């Protein structure tokens with residue numbers, strides 16, 4: 092949804108944010124196929140931050156009308172990347188307001204001349220609010236920094252003799268009580284202490300509000316009659332895999348659809364026609380999580396072929412979607428995948444690294460997955476926002492199970508429970524489900540992290556939000572992540588799984604690891620007694636500066652982190668025999684936060700440093716996770732004897 096931040100408007104000027112459009116169309120990942128081409132726009136873009144007092148000079152002078160360099164000095168800015176840490180300008184690192192990106196693109200001749208080609212601009216993530224122009228013409232607006240959006244730019248690129256186009260994107264990172272995540276702008280009016288017009292942005296979450304074009308930007312083509320969306324749900328009937336499909340087509344009402352399901356060897360195992368149906372796969376290979384089965388992450392390929400007759404001749408479109416056949420269910424004390432108890436032994440992550448901030452980076456991603464597999468982690472939570480689509484694809488391929496979280500983090504102000512906020516949150520869940528619904532790796536939605544769920548309006552807010560998410564996707568459980576310290580949790584009655592964060596002997600009883608076992612056992616018993624739902628310890632951990640050693644352990648040393656984890660594990664080992672179904676360490680790696688006296692250059696609760704080097708706790712967890720994997724592995728079922736999912740490990 093698009094709207095202007097009430098507080099920010101005074102300083103940042105009356106923003107253009109108007110009223111929201113309802114969610115339209117699909118958001119299939121742009122894949123190449125015989126009928127679809129891609130042109131990646133990653134690389135250097137021209138960049139300019141609007142440092143004017145009201146941050147509105149760019150709009151007043153219409154920087155989108157002519158090349159950005161004509162408006163004044165520009166910088167080279169890599170895409171994808173956050174803009175904050177790549178330069179040497181301290182003002183840019185903490186900049187709040189509008190920044191401008193621009194890129195000239197040369198297009199293949201066919202794209203500009205063939206009117207049967209549809210050209211789409213796709214932006215993987217622009218944090219937080221974005222306005223897009225092509226050749227000076229407004230083509231899209233989007234609110235929310237973690238989900239993709241698109242604009243059909245065919246008419247613009249096909250309207251003249253030009254074979255190039257100019258893409259301008261203005262991005263505003265201002266957060267308000269109604270954005271997700273929320274934030275506030277604080278104006279300091281005491282002129283004896285602050286210069287005139289001084290303001291800062293405050294947030295209630297513990298990571299740096301990096302901004303910019305964080306994920307790939309690209310142009311892709313489809314025919315003008317095209318496959319717009321596909322929805323898959325899967326099931327099992329004895330040994331027969333069931334793949335229910337629904338295909339949405341745009342551009343015509345007269346078309347034929349053929350659907351084929353291929354196994355990993357390219358053999359057709361089922362086929363159908365029409366825009367919806369059920370494919371039955373005898374003796375199906377199931378999609379199993381990493382380490383749960385000797386052949387995890389089996390992926391079929393669903394090939395959808397559209398054909399239509401038009402006055403100009405026949406049109407065809409082709410899209411291939413990876414499909415994993417698996418089921419998910421929740422009982423009073425178990426989380427079941429393919430009908431077998433699944434125990435989450437994994438991590439919480441962040442999209443975060445040196446220099447690039449939250450910018451997508453393949454080497455970093457592959458390193459992270461190699462570390463996850465080394466660790467024996469079978470799962471992670473996308474704390475605290477949706478991650479890049481390429482991350483989700485690797486999870487499918489490697490069998491890493493995902494709790495897919497919305498950017499609902501730091502919802503603590505009463506204003507953030509208003510109808511305006513709720514409406515936006517509902518739409519974000521729609522965008523998230525639309526993007527990630529077909530990933531077998533995604534087994535649960537998390538609508539928020541540690542919202543102030545004890546506030547009165549939280550009951551209605553979460554009831555509505557969770558019900559809506561279940562309507563959008565009845566095939567997956569829904570949760571939100573709570574804090575063990577909350578006296579009341581008005582949202583918990585509506586979740587399927589209790590996810591609870593606690594930091595015993597860290598934020599309370601500092602240094603006293605001897606209280607952990609009692610306090611953690613009390614926590615689990617209290618939550619289970621109240622709700623009779625399976626529980627995941629969704630965060631626990633200790634701040635640790637790599638290389639700090641102290642024995643007997645003191646806080647911030649590697650020994651303390653290990654000692655604290657061990658105390659948690661003693662209780663987890665008892666309770667996982669009853670109703671605890673998972674443990675996710677906080678955090679996979681150190682990450683950047685706002686500056687504060689509590690944070691020494693970011694949050695250091697990683698078991699790896701920000702540069703992905705192990706602290707002592709990584710080895711401790713590795714031993715534990717492999718042991719858990721061997722205990723909880725499912726022995727049975729006839730599966731294909733072939734290495735899938737690139738797993739380098741054998742049992």
Ligand code: GCB
Pocket residue numbers: 296297475540541592630677694696
């Ligand atoms: C939490 C939050 C997480 C913080 C973590 C911490 O409960 O969910 O975002 O980073 O604690 O380290 O304080």
